[in-house]
Amino acid sequence: MKFVSTRGQVPPVTSAEAIRQGIAPDGGLYTPDTLPRLTRADLEQMAGQDYPTVATAVLALFLPDYPRADLEKMVAAAYAVPDKFSQSGVTPIRKLRDNQYILELYHGPTCAFKDVALQLLPHLLTKASQLTADSRESVILVATSGDTGKAALEGFKDVPGTKIIVFFPEQGVSAVQRLQMITQEGENTFVVAIKGNFDDAQNGVKQIFTDSAIIAGLAERQMTFSSANSINWGRLAPQIVYYIYGYLELCRRQAIRIGDPINVAVPTGNFGNILAAYIGKQMGLPIRRLICASNTNKVLTDFIRDGHYDRRRQFYTTISPSMDILISSNLERLLYYVSGANSAAVRSWMEELKTSGEYRVDAKTFAKIQADFYGDFADEAETQTTIKDIYQSCGRVVDTHTAVGQAVYQKYLRATGDAAPVLLASTASPFKFNTSVVQAIASPQAVAGRDEFELLEDLAKLAKTDIPLGLRGLEQKPVRHRTVCEPEQLGAVVREILKMRD
Numbered sequence: 001m002k003f004v005s006t007r008g009q010v011p012p013v014t015s016a017e018a019i020r021q022g023i024a025p026d027g028g029l030y031t032p033d034t035l036p037r038l039t040r041a042d043l044e045q046m047a048g049q050d051y052p053t054v055a056t057a058v059l060a061l062f063l064p065d066y067p068r069a070d071l072e073k074m075v076a077a078a079y080a081v082p083d084k085f086s087q088s089g090v091t092p093i094r095k096l097r098d099n100q101y102i103l104e105l106y107h108g109p110t111c112a113f114k115d116v117a118l119q120l121l122p123h124l125l126t127k128a129s130q131l132t133a134d135s136r137e138s139v140i141l142v143a144t145s146g147d148t149g150k151a152a153l154e155g156f157k158d159v160p161g162t163k164i165i166v167f168f169p170e171q172g173v174s175a176v177q178r179l180q181m182i183t184q185e186g187e188n189t190f191v192v193a194i195k196g197n198f199d200d201a202q203n204g205v206k207q208i209f210t211d212s213a214i215i216a217g218l219a220e221r222q223m224t225f226s227s228a229n230s231i232n233w234g235r236l237a238p239q240i241v242y243y244i245y246g247y248l249e250l251c252r253r254q255a256i257r258i259g260d261p262i263n264v265a266v267p268t269g270n271f272g273n274i275l276a277a278y279i280g281k282q283m284g285l286p287i288r289r290l291i292c293a294s295n296t297n298k299v300l301t302d303f304i305r306d307g308h309y310d311r312r313r314q315f316y317t318t319i320s321p322s323m324d325i326l327i328s329s330n331l332e333r334l335l336y337y338v339s340g341a342n343s344a345a346v347r348s349w350m351e352e353l354k355t356s357g358e359y360r361v362d363a364k365t366f367a368k369i370q371a372d373f374y375g376d377f378a379d380e381a382e383t384q385t386t387i388k389d390i391y392q393s394c395g396r397v398v399d400t401h402t403a404v405g406q407a408v409y410q411k412y413l414r415a416t417g418d419a420a421p422v423l424l425a426s427t428a429s430p431f432k433f434n435t436s437v438v439q440a441i442a443s444p445q446a447v448a449g450r451d452e453f454e455l456l457e458d459l460a461k462l463a464k465t466d467i468p469l470g471l472r473g474l475e476q477k478p479v480r481h482r483t484v485c486e487p488e489q490l491g492a493v494v495r496e497i498l499k500m501r502d
């Protein structure tokens with residue numbers, strides 16, 4: 001297996017090299033040129049195995065140049081329970097209603113699904129440096145809509161040979177998310193608020209990656225950039241694992257038998273999480289439909305419905321901020337596969353997106369997308385109603401992103417009548433979005449005048465669970481990061497952090 005750029009203008013590389021570089025030099029995303037197959041016998045063999053064992057087996061397929069013994073050690077360190085992931089396990093599933101199962105992806109140290117990949121990525125990157133005999137320091141640049149930033153900071157904190165710089169939208173994250181980031185510890189961590197939205201942060205970071213002056217400056221200092229965003233293959237591979245594990249868990253609970261089809265519903269922003277499920281399906285995991293759920297920023301819903309990607313629209317700040325995105329980076333990987341590895345087509349679509357803000361895929365490509373995906377969205381009121389409904393009918397508290405996924409799944413069910421068992425990806429702990437969640441379950445008055453910390457307590461009472469470990473004691477942590485900048489200043493800020501002269 002080789003890793004090719006979706007834009008096809010650089011030579012293929014190994015998985016270690018792809019992870020080391022983060023993004024390909026031609027601006028494309030590194031992607032496996034072939035996808036391994038999972039046979040029924042493979043699934044039978046993995047059934048009943050624990051998470052680390054399944055993870056090692058699946059990761060070995062996608063990281064062929066990593067020695068198996070190293071993978072085993074990295075997986076054991078990343079997914080240690082209860083040190084890293086909570087007592088409930090790495091990605092437990094819970095029954096919600098008949099045929100509806102929640103795949104809980106938020107039991108890591110920062111309470112969002114990003115932890116599953118970002119607890120492992122630092123190990124993968126450190127090993128990649130060894131495997132590629134590259135002794136330069138890695139400077140990890142991250143654009144975050146809220147959850148990636150904290151998860152990456154926790155993962156890379158004090159990892160030798162790395163520095164991490166995170167940019168988050170000043171107005172676009174929840175109070176808990178913000179506190180988690182600006183109180184970050186570690187000698188190699190830098191956190192910067194930008195006066196813009198996530199797309200501004202992501203575009204700025206992508207530009208720095210290909211800024212030849214900054215890259216030359218880095219080279220002089222024996223440094224190199226890498227990425228902890230889901231453009232990095234090292235973020236994607238660990239996410240494939242939990243769809244396979246989730247499927248096997250459904251088998252173990254006798255909700256299905258090996259080979260039976262399921263559906264998967266994923267609240268989506270940058271298209272990384274659902275792409276991992278798509279890859280699982282391409283490998284042969286019996287997934288019938290990938291249900292792509294958006295919030296009011298429904299650029300993906302429209303694209304899946306008519307093949308026209310159009311970012312020229314109003315950007316909304318919603319109660320599911322981690323999905324407030326109009327440019328979904330990982331869609332580029334999907335386009336590469338569904339166009340039949342047509343990197344010239346991908347290149348021209350991405351060029352159109354950049355220059356005119358839109359593109360339309362050809363009919364054949366569109367038909368393939370429609371065969372695998374269902375797209376819909378939930379507005380703010382539907383999201384709130386869904387949180388309340390699930391609380392009242394099932395006694396469970398879900399976060400705003402998960403609620404978007406559930407609301408859209410209900411629409412899918414009504415539209416198609418396809419009641420096959422479903423895995424509903426639950427991407428964050430409700431405690432991270434406590435204000436919106438308490439307001440949805442109780443009332444706007446219930447949150448009036450309550451601060452973040454009181455709301456954590458209020459939610460613990462409603463949910464009848466403890467505040468997750470990673471969110472306890474936030475009020476006592478000193479603020480360590482205060483830099484705020486304009487989107488145009490990202491390059492200057494990076495230079496200053498890395499002590500480069502202009």
Ligand SMILES: *Cc1c(COP(=O)(O)O)cnc(C)c1O
Nearest residue numbers: 147269270271272273322427428
């Ligand atoms: C990042 C995130 C998403 C979106 O995931 P993508 O991989 O970017 O599509 C959804 N929900 C939460 C809570 C997130 O943190």
